[in-house]
Amino acid sequence: MNANFHSWQIAVVILLTGVCLSLSSVALAADSVTFAKDVAPILQEKCQECHHTGSMAPMSLATYEEARPWAKAIRERVITRQMPPWHIDPTVGVQKFKNDMSLSQAQVDTIVRWVDGGAPLGDLKDMPRPRQWPNADEWKATKELGPPDLIVKSEAWTMPAHHQDVWCGDRLPRSA
Numbered sequence: 001m002n003a004n005f006h007s008w009q010i011a012v013v014i015l016l017t018g019v020c021l022s023l024s025s026v027a028l029a030a031d032s033v034t035f036a037k038d039v040a041p042i043l044q045e046k047c048q049e050c051h052h053t054g055s056m057a058p059m060s061l062a063t064y065e066e067a068r069p070w071a072k073a074i075r076e077r078v079i080t081r082q083m084p085p086w087h088i089d090p091t092v093g094v095q096k097f098k099n100d101m102s103l104s105q106a107q108v109d110t111i112v113r114w115v116d117g118g119a120p121l122g123d124l125k126d127m128p129r130p131r132q133w134p135n136a137d138e139w140k141a142t143k144e145l146g147p148p149d150l151i152v153k154s155e156a157w158t159m160p161a162h163h164q165d166v167w168c169g170d171r172l173p174r175s176a
Helices: 002-031 035-046 064-079 105-116
Strands: none
Touching (some): 035 064, 035 105
16 A cells, blocks of 8 residues: 555656646746747837838848847847937936837846847737838928928938947038
């Protein structure tokens, strides 16, 4: 009887271990971060204004195929708060801005977990619809401010890739 009871205890322990492992893998799968479900909405809201084809950023982050090769660099830039560029100290003065492009700590953590988890795509049905971008040649603030009062044209100019914020002011005509 002791042997049967002992065998029964071992079977129960094995069964419970299996149930626990199954539940933990289900919980882990439910907790896994994917591009489609978790990261794409963040990139759409906070990054794609600059990081889309034809815009000012050096690469587009509009699709998984475009963002995935940059996953480790994205991770580093968001951890160090270099991207998105938002140089206002959130602990001083005004706390809420209409155009705040900074990431919340939860958004940073989501991107880090995505990259650390192998940067998986996830289920395409979870992917948000792509953003539609206005014509680059049109004034974006017409709704809020009306048409521009003055349009100043200049010759085409390409900013060198080795530094930031070089303005082409010396190329514009100066009034006397």
